[in-house]
Structure formats: structure tokens, C-alpha cells
Amino acid sequence: MAESDERATVRPVTLARLVETAHICSAEPRSTVDIEERLDVTHRRARETLLEALRIDLIDEDTAPEEAEYETTHVGEEFLSAVRSEDWPTVSDVLAARSPHYGAFLDVLDDVAPAALNAVLSELEVAEKHTPRSYNQTSVEVVGDWAERLGTIQRNAFTGSYYPIERDEVPANFPYALLAVYDDLEETAGVSLRQRYLSIPELRETFCERHRCRRDAFDRALRRLAGQNVGQLELSGAPMDTGAKDAKLGIKEMELGGDEGLVSTTQSTEQVMAGVEQFGKQYYYLAVHDRNLSYDSTEDTSEP
Template identity: 65%
Template sequence: MSDERPTVRPVTLARLVEATHLCRTSAQTTDDIEERLDMSHRRARETLLETVRIDLITETDDDTFVATTVGEAFVDAIRDENWIEVSSILETHSPHYGNFLEVVEESGPVQLETVLEGLEDQAEFTPYSYNQTSVEVVGDWGKRLGTVQRNAFTGEYYRPKNDDPPPNFHYTLLGVYDELEETAGVGLRQRYLSIPEVRERLCANLQLTRQAFDEALAALAKENVGKLELSGAPMDTGAKEARYGIKEMALAGDDMLVSTSQSTEKVMQGIEQYGKQYYYLTVHDRELTYTTQ
């Protein structure tokens, strides 16, 4: 088999993990992978070729595949749920993924089309090339590992570098609130705004993780009772709708195979406080205070 191909193959992170784990357990043929992973022969071959290119497995002289030392470290990191290490291994050994992260870090928040342009510029004197599918493939890896986030409403990619909200979080929140507040007519403004939309905009602006936003907003609401109000909403509210799902990854419960369970959540969560979900917020008094921990 030849692993030469200019674009990344459409192989999910779960398939990379499964194929590498099987090849670590024992030498595998293409037919073995086809049967064990319940896929077509073409998909099995495609999965093996991409896993070889990333140096997670290698092909032997008898046309079987075994895990490399890199692949063993990859599976160990998956088992430990060390997503930073998993991403680091992919970044080092997959030029497509590494270049994708570099472009997003330099340009983000950035739309897919702009990411593609940046990757094409980088690839001018290399054997690699990119298209929309390849960007979405490596983008999916990054989203599941937490190394990139994608605004669920606008589709912009960015690197969530910050786990701690800045001391001026409340001022930034007010700025985003003003940006999103819709004008319904002269002097008339929308009173309640969708927390998911505020979250996505603010996280992109600050390159902040979603969890950090949730914790900061919950703390801000507790500190500013009467000034900042959180509101619930019916289950079919538009505040929870998004164009793009939020993708995550966790170990599957199957003891026979190290794999990943993947969740694309189109209905975005609000903020939980005192056991209740809130999906809207409104500001009654802009003189907010925010005490950082």
C-alpha cells in the first residue's frame, strides 16, 4: 500500500483510535479491520492508509499492520483521557492537522473559507493540498479534542487558549450584549438575549473555553442579583438552536475495544444554577461588579 495522497482522508478520530488499538493488540490485515470495525473494504483500506501516514501504525512485509511506538503512546493517551497529549501527537505527525491549528491560531476567529485559503498558501511548495472536506475532517479532530472551538452560530474556528476569564469579563459581556441586542424599531431593543449566542460570541472574542464562560456567568449572576437576570425558556426555544453542533469525545464503555463516543449536540445548553437551566439573560443595571477568584 502507498500512503501518498495530497489531501487528508475522511477518517474520523474514532476510527484512528480503533484501528491503532487493534493493531497494537495484534497484527491486522485489511480484511481484519474490515470485519472488526464493520466497514467496507474500501473504507478499511482508507482508514489504514491515513493511520499509517500519521505514523500510528506501520505495514509489515507480510501485508499486516502493527502499531508503532507513536501509536502506542497515542492509545495510552486516549486511555488516560489526556486530550492535550492526543492532540500533540496528531499535531506532530499529521501535517494537515498541524497546519490547520497553526492557521486557526494565527487568524482566528475565522471562517472555513479563510482557513482553506491560509492552508492553500502554506501548501504552495509542499506535497500537501486541502479542500473543504479535509478542513472539516481535521477541524472535527480538533473540536473533539478541545484544541479548537467553532462558533455554533457563525461557524468561525478559533483556539480556546484561555481557561480563566479576564478581570474585565463583565465589561466584555456588556459589549457582546450590546452587539447582539437586536433593534426592533426606533428606540426599541430586544430585552432578553440567548445565553448560547452570547456564549459563542464572547468565547470567540476572548478565545475562552465554554466551560470557563459558564462558570464566570453563573458567578456574575450570583454577585449581581437584581442587576443581571437569567431566565428559563420552554424546551423548543430558539435560544437553543444552532447551525453547527458542539462536538466532544469521551471513552466508550466497551472493555473489548478502546474507542470514542462522539456527540454532536445541536441543542445547546444554557446555564445551570440551583438545579435549573436558564437560556436567556437581560441586564437591568449596567453597573456590574465581578470579583475574580
């Protein structure tokens, strides 16, 4: 275990590899060679993954055999149980309690969000200066990737800012909150370039960052609001007189049931730029024709 404690920074290990390593070691003790073969990685990558899993206490090392073997711990079994149940908040809680780097990242983000990567890094360096841990850009990206895939945080796909998810639904004053974001984005185009239609992907990313809510909650609320205010709000396809910025970052997700393992991961900018779907049609732009909007969050006029 001493070797796993020597490194001050978090190792560049993906969440999927941590899950698969704990999964592989849960049936019976496994050697490093076993891990190499099952993960289909080099010896160095396998060793790196094992050491980080040891640090987080997902596995334990038995050095008695001629070749060291690794077995999933009680913590690792709790971690796997949450993964199999797709209980991502519990998976995140286990990591926050056991991975000092991940826990520190979430604590700092709570204080400074929304924040760019460099701002998070600077705050981590200050907060952790009296610990044996250190951080760099890769460190933030690694633990940020874990948190994003678990739905604990989101990252603005256009600006790269990190922020924690604090609500599963939009605020009760959604129409007013949406109009405030709409006005702010419209202003950025300049007075002479005020746009009648604004990009739904940009509205979504800005709104979710400002109110720290999930993207799917925004989509549900926008469909509902548009359905309750026909003629006042217009969802549109792709008007020729406006162009949306391309997303710099993709949405990162993890789900159960990979073809070759316990989980599979995705990262796609297509999800960011997808707009919203209603009644079988895809809409990418929003226009506000009348600001006197009504909104009933209990009436579901949207599609499931």
C-alpha cells in the same frame, strides 16, 4: 508506506476510527480483513483508515506475510496512552507533530482566527503551496473535526467560524467583557427592536469566540456573576418576547469508554442551546438591569 504518501489531501477518516485502529493493532499484528471486521466497515473504508494511520505513524506495515499486517508503533502507543488518560492536549500534540495536514491547519488558524471554513481553506492553500499537500473543503472539515473533538479549537455554532482555545478561564474583566458582547448583540436587533433579554447560547458563542475561551468556563463565570449581582442581572427561562436563533452546528466531543470500542463520540445542538443551569433550574436568557456589576472570581456562588 509509499501508497500512504501518494494522496495529497487528508483522507476522510474520523478521529474515533484512528483511535480504534491503533487500539486494535496494539495487541497483535492485524490484517486489513481484521480491521474491516473490528471497525464494521467496508474494505475500502478500512484501507482508507489504515493508510491515514500509516501516514501519521500510528501503525506500521509488515508486508512479509502473505497478507500485509499492521501493528501499532511507539508513536501509536503514546497516542493511545494519552487517549486512555483522556489527555486530549497530548493527543492533539501527537497529531500536530505527525499529521502534516492537521499541523498546518492549527498553524494557519492561529494566524487568521476567527475564520470561516472558506477563509481557512484559502490561507491553507497559500501557506502550503510549495508542499506536496493540497486542501479542499472536506480536508478542512476532517482536521477541524479532530481538533474540535480534542478541545483544541471550537467552532461558533451559529456562524461556523473556527478559533483556537487559548484560555481555560474567562478574562479577569469578565463583567465588562460580557457587557461589551451583550451590547453588540443587542445592537444587531436594531434600535427599535432592542431586546431586554438576550439569548445565553448566542452570548456564550460570541463571547467564547471573541476571547477564545471554553464554553464551560463561560457558564461557570456567568453563574458566579449572576449570583454576585442578584437584582442587577437576571437569568430567565424563556420569555415570550424574544426568540433565539437556532444553532447551525452541534458541539462535537469525544470521550473514553464507548460501548463497542475505546472511545465514543457525540455531536449535539442541544448542548449549544442548553443555556446555563443554576440551583436545579435551566436558564436561557440574560437581562441586565444595572451595569454597575461586581465580580469576585475566587468566590464560587455557582453550583459545581
